Amino acid sequence: MANDFDLSRFLPYALNQAAEATxxxxxxxxxxxxxxLRTEWRVLFHxxxxxxxxxxxxxxxxxxxxxxxxxxxxxxxxxRFLSRxxxxxxxxxxxxxxxxxxQDVYADLYEAARKYDADLSSHFSxxxxxxxxxxxxxxxxx
Amino acid sequence: MANDFDLSRFLPYALNQAAEATxxxxxxxxxxxxxxLRTEWRVLFHxxxxxxxxxxxxxxxxxxxxxxxxxxxxxxxxxRFLSRxxxxxxxxxxxxxxxxxxQDVYADLYEAARKYDADLSSHFSxxxxxxxxxxxxxxxxx
DNA sequence: GGATATTAGTTAGGTTTGTAACTAACAATA
DNA sequence: TATTGTTAGTTACAAACCTAACTAATATCC
Numbered sequence: 205m206a207n208d209f210d211l212s213r214f215l216p217y218a219l220n221q222a223a224e225a226t227x228x229x230x231x232x233x234x235x236x237x238x239x240x241l242r243t244e245w246r247v248l249f250h251x252x253x254x255x256x257x258x259x260x261x262x263x264x265x266x267x268x269x270x271x272x273x274x275x276x277x278x279x280x281x282x283x284r285f286l287s288r289x290x291x292x293x294x295x296x297x298x299x300x301x302x303x304x305x306x307q308d309v310y311a312d313l314y315e316a317a318r319k320y321d322a323d324l325s326s327h328f329s330x331x332x333x334x335x336x337x338x339x340x341x342x343x344x345x346x
Numbered sequence: 347m348a349n350d351f352d353l354s355r356f357l358p359y360a361l362n363q364a365a366e367a368t369x370x371x372x373x374x375x376x377x378x379x380x381x382x383l384r385t386e387w388r389v390l391f392h393x394x395x396x397x398x399x400x401x402x403x404x405x406x407x408x409x410x411x412x413x414x415x416x417x418x419x420x421x422x423x424x425x426r427f428l429s430r431x432x433x434x435x436x437x438x439x440x441x442x443x444x445x446x447x448x449q450d451v452y453a454d455l456y457e458a459a460r461k462y463d464a465d466l467s468s469h470f471s472x473x474x475x476x477x478x479x480x481x482x483x484x485x486x487x488x
Numbered sequence: 489g490g491a492t493a494t495t496a497g498t499t500a501g502g503t504t505t506g507t508a509a510c511t512a513a514c515a516a517t518a
Numbered sequence: 519t520a521t522t523g524t525t526a527g528t529t530a531c532a533a534a535c536c537t538a539a540c541t542a543a544t545a546t547c548c
Contacts, residue, residue, distance in 0.1 A: 209460045211395050213479055216368040216462075217388070221409065222485040223361035229488075230358045241504080246359070253353050260526060267363060271506075274528060296513050296526045318351045320358075327484055335474055336481045337355055342469055343364040346371075383534080402496060413536075416498060438496045438543045 219343070226324060233316040238283070238309055243268065243276040245313070248285060248302070252310035256301035258291075267344075285309055361485070368466060375458040380425070380451055385410065385418040387455070390427060390444070394452030398443035400433075409486075427451055 211217055227242070234240040240248070250266050251257070257265075259273050266273075277300060280286040285306035291297040302310060325333050353359055369384070376382040382390070392408050393399070399407075401415050408415075419442060422428040427448035433439040444452060467475050 209456075209463065211391050212483065214459050214463050215466050215478075216365065216372045217391075218479065218482040218486070219361060219365035219368055222482045223358065223365040224409070225486050225488055226358040226361055243504095249353050249359075258526080267366070269506075270527065271529090274526095275504085278528090294514070294526090298527080314351075317356050321351070321356050324357050324485070324488070327488070328481060332477055332481055335477045336357075337360065339470060339474055339478045340360040340364045341354065343466070344360070344367050346367055346466070346469070385534095400496080411536080412497065413499090414534095416496095417534085420498090436496090436544070440497080 215343075230317065230320050233320070234313055238285075238313075240283075241276070241279065243272050244279050247273060247276045247280060247300075248306065248310055248313070249317075251286065251300060251302050252307065252314065256299050258297045258299060260297070262300065280306070357485075372459065372462050375462070376455055380427075380455075382425075383418070383421070385414050386421050389415060389418045389422060389442075390448065390452055390455070391459075393428065393442060393444050394449065394456065398441050400439045400441060402439070404442065422448070 212221075231242070234245040234248075246266055246268065247262060250262055254265070259270065259277060262268065263270050263273050268276075277286060277288070281288065284303055286300060287303050288298040288300055291299060328336065354363075373384070376387040376390075388408055388410065389404060392404055396407070401412065401419060404410065405412050405415050410418075419428060419430070423430065426445055428442060429445050430440040430442055433441055470478065
C-alpha cells in the first residue's frame with residue numbers, strides 16, 4: 205500500500221475534522237446558554253446579519269434544506285427569538301424576523317463568535333488566515 | 347449593525363459549509379455503490395490506510411465516539427468488508443481488519459478519493475493547497 | 489484470593505435528521 | 519371559471535445519532 209495520497213490530506217475528510225473540532229468548541233455558547241441547536245444558531249445568525257427574509261431565501265443563503273429550516277424556525281419561535289408574518293401579496297411566504305429578545309441573543313452570540321474566531325485566528329499568520337478564508341469560500345461555491 | 351466580522355468568515359461556519367460541499371459530492375461513491383454511511387467509509391479508510399487495529403485505536407485516530415465506531419464496525423461486518431478477532435492476551439480487545447473484499451472496496455474508493463481530491467485541488471494554486479492542508483491539520487489538533 | 493475499580497465494546501431510549509408525501513396558496517392554461 | 523401545475527412551508531416515518539447505562543474482561547489493592 206504505497207501511499208502518496210494520505211487520508212489526512214483528503215479534503216472532504218480534513219475539512220470535516222477541522223469543522224468538527226471548531227464547532228464543538230463554539231457549541232457551548234449557543235447550546236448551554238440558550239438551548240439552541242446548530243441549525244437554530246445558523247438561522248439566528250443569518251437573520252441577525254442580513255435582516256428579515258423568507259424561509260426560502262434562508263435556505264438558499266445558508267444551503268439548508270427547507271425541512272431543517274422549518275424546524276429551526278419553529279424552535280426559535282417557541283423560544284420567542286423570532287416572529288413570522290405572512291406576506292400579504294402572496295400568503296405562501298412568511299417573513300422571518302428576530303424579536304427584540306432574538307436580537308439580544310444574536311448580539312451576545314455575535315460577540316462570542318468574534319472572540320472565538322479571534323482565538324482561532326491566533327494560530328495563523330495573517331497570510332495563512334487570508335488564504336484559508338479564500339479557499340473555504342471557493343470550496344463552498346463548488 | 348456595522349459588521350467588520352462576517353458570518354461567512356466565521357471559521358466554524360465556513361469550515362462546515364466547505365466540509366458539507368465537498369462531502370456531498372464524495373458520498374455518492376461509497377453510498378450508491380456500497381451502501382455505506384460516512385462513518386463506515388471512515389472506518390474502512392482508516393483500516394485500509396493504517397492496517398488492522400482495535401476499535402479503541404480507531405476512535406482515537408479518527409476522533410470518533412466508540413458507539414459510532416461500534417455501529418460502523420457491525421455494519422461493515424454485515425457487508426463482509428471487515429472481520430474481528432478477539433485478542434488472546436486481553437479478551438476485551440478485538441482486532442479489526444479488512445477482509446479481502448473489504449480491501450477491494452478500499453482500493454476502489456481510494457482511487458475515487460484520489461481523483462475527487464485532484465479535481466478539487468484544481469481550484470487552487472499549489473501554494474494555496476499547501477497552506478490549506480497545513481491550516482486544516484493545525485485546526486484539527488486544537 | 490476476594491472486593492472494588494477500570495477498561496473495551498454494546499445496547500437502550502430519547503432526540504435529531506433525511507426523504508417523501510402532504511397542505512395551502514398561487515399561476516397558467518383552457 | 520374549472521383543471522392542472524407549481525411553489526412555500528409542514529408533517530410523518532424511518533434511519534441515524536447522542537448520552538448514559540450496561541456487560542464482560544482485566545487490574546488493583548487489601
